[in-house]
Amino acid sequence: xxxxxxxxxxxxxxxxxxxxxxxxxxxxxxxxxxxxxxxxxxxxxxxxxxxxxxxxxxxxxxxxxxxxxxxxxxxxxxxxxxxxxxxxxxxxxxxxxxxxxxxxxxxxxxxxxxxxxxxxxxxxxxxxxxxxxxxxxxxxxxxxxxxxxxxxxxxxxxxxxxxxxxxxxxxxxxxxxxxxxxxxxxxxxxxx
Ligand SMILES: [Zn+2]
Numbered sequence: 526x527x528x529x530x531x532x533x534x535x536x537x538x539x540x541x542x543x544x545x546x547x548x549x550x551x552x553x554x555x556x557x558x559x560x561x562x563x564x565x566x567x568x569x570x571x572x573x574x575x576x577x578x579x580x581x582x583x584x585x586x587x588x589x590x591x592x593x594x595x596x597x598x599x600x601x602x603x604x605x606x607x608x609x610x611x612x613x614x615x616x617x618x619x620x621x622x623x624x625x626x627x628x629x630x631x632x633x634x635x636x637x638x639x640x641x642x643x644x645x646x647x648x649x650x651x652x653x654x655x656x657x658x659x660x661x662x663x664x665x666x667x668x669x670x671x672x673x674x675x676x677x678x679x680x681x682x683x684x685x686x687x688x689x690x691x692x693x694x695x696x697x698x699x700x701x702x703x704x705x706x707x708x709x710x711x712x713x714x715x716x717x
Pocket of ligand 1: 551698
C-alpha cells in the first residue's frame, strides 16, 4: 500500500511554499483530516499502523484530541482493543475527560496523525504515567521530526517525511519568488 499516495491523492499532503504556525517556511504541508474524511482511507491507514504495532501487544490505544481521534480509533478497531482520547483543557494541560480511566490498562499505544516535535505524544505519555498506565509504543501516519523515539519508546510510522523548514530570510523558495501560502486559508500572503 502506498500510504504517501493516499495523502497526495486527497491533498492531505501538498507541496509548495507554506507559512507554518511556527513562523517558519516549508516546502510541504500535511493536513491528515483531508485523507481521514474518507472512511476507506482512514481504514487503510489504521490497518497499516495496527500491523506495525501489533507486536507490542497493546491493550489500549490512546490519542491526543482532536487530530489523533479518527486514526487512533481506526487503529484500535483493527487491534480489537479499547480507544481513549486525551483533550487539552482551557489551561493548556492534557487531561482525560468523559470518565475515561486508563489506569486499568498495562500496554498502551499512543497514536497521532502527525508527529513533528513529539510534544503532544510526550504530554499524553506523562498523563498516562500519572494514572500508572504504561506506554509500550507510539505511532503516527507521518513522522515529520526525524525522531526515532519519544522518551525512549519507539515511534512506528507509515510515512517518513522529514520536514524541510526554513527561516524566512534563509528560505530558498522565497529567493525563487514562489508565492507563500498560509495553509487552510487559500490566501497568498507574502512573497508575491
Ligand atoms: Zn519562504
